[in-house]
Amino acid sequence: MKAVTLITSSNRHGNTKKIVDRLTIGIEDNGGSNEVLFMDDYNIKYCTGCEACKKGGGCVLDDDYNMLMQKIREADYFIFTAPIFYNDLAGHSKMFLDRLGSLAYDPELEMKEKKTLLMITHISDKINDFVIENTHRCIVTANFKVNKILDVGGLLDKKFEEWELEDYEDIGYELEEYDIIPHKLDLDSATL
Numbered sequence: 001m002k003a004v005t006l007i008t009s010s011n012r013h014g015n016t017k018k019i020v021d022r023l024t025i026g027i028e029d030n031g032g033s034n035e036v037l038f039m040d041d042y043n044i045k046y047c048t049g050c051e052a053c054k055k056g057g058g059c060v061l062d063d064d065y066n067m068l069m070q071k072i073r074e075a076d077y078f079i080f081t082a083p084i085f086y087n088d089l090a091g092h093s094k095m096f097l098d099r100l101g102s103l104a105y106d107p108e109l110e111m112k113e114k115k116t117l118l119m120i121t122h123i124s125d126k127i128n129d130f131v132i133e134n135t136h137r138c139i140v141t142a143n144f145k146v147n148k149i150l151d152v153g154g155l156l157d158k159k160f161e162e163w164e165l166e167d168y169e170d171i172g173y174e175l176e177e178y179d180i181i182p183h184k185l186d187l188d189s190a191t192l
């Protein structure tokens with residue numbers, strides 16, 4: 001299995017990277033690979049709502065988005081990671097997700113039911129369920145199928161125990177086996 005991970009935290013040595021490294025070990029132990037990309041290394045603009053994508057052909061903005069999406073399209077599995085800033089998904093992480101709408105109007109560009117792990121990281125013990133469900137809903141836009149959600153909190157000065165990190169290796173090993181998780185967002189009212 002070929003996975004692509006997008007880390008939207010800019011922290012090269014942060015908690016997200018630590019966890020992703022262990023997911024990678026699990027994926028590799030199972031004969032797969034994981035290409036880890038930091039969003040920071042790419043030029044990603046925000047969606048201007050121009051609606052050109054409604055004609056098909058994807059997003060017309062001139063940046064690295066379509067190239068990144070092609071990398072993800074060519075993989076078997078997508079891992080999306082995002083930090084929480086001010087009780088919500090970080091703005092730059094959301095910016096990436098806003099652009100997913102551009103794929104929804106062109107069957108050639110859809111993700112063909114690609115299984116996906118969604119990882120949210122934060123220092124608090126608990127964040128509002130809506131944040132996770134709404135992020136899940138954004139990812140589903142382009143026909144990604146989320147089959148694992150990691151809500152990783154309590155990260156302030158976190159020192160991981162080795163057994164905790166080994167659990168992430170196990171998750172990496174089993175990634176494709178998890179059942180698809182239906183999203184719970186009521187689209188009409190945008191409430192849970």
Ligand SMILES: Cc1cc2nc3c(=O)[nH]c(=O)nc-3n(C[C@H](O)[C@H](O)[C@H](O)COP(=O)(O)O)c2cc1C
Nearest residue numbers: 009011014015016083084085086087121122123124
């Ligand atoms: C500007 C900013 C705002 C943040 N706001 C929150 C917050 O409201 N709640 C929370 O639990 N963590 C908050 N955090 C902490 C980040 O979520 C946390 O440091 C990050 O997810 C850890 O991932 P990393 O080590 O991979 O960067 C904030 C961090 C920054 C930089």
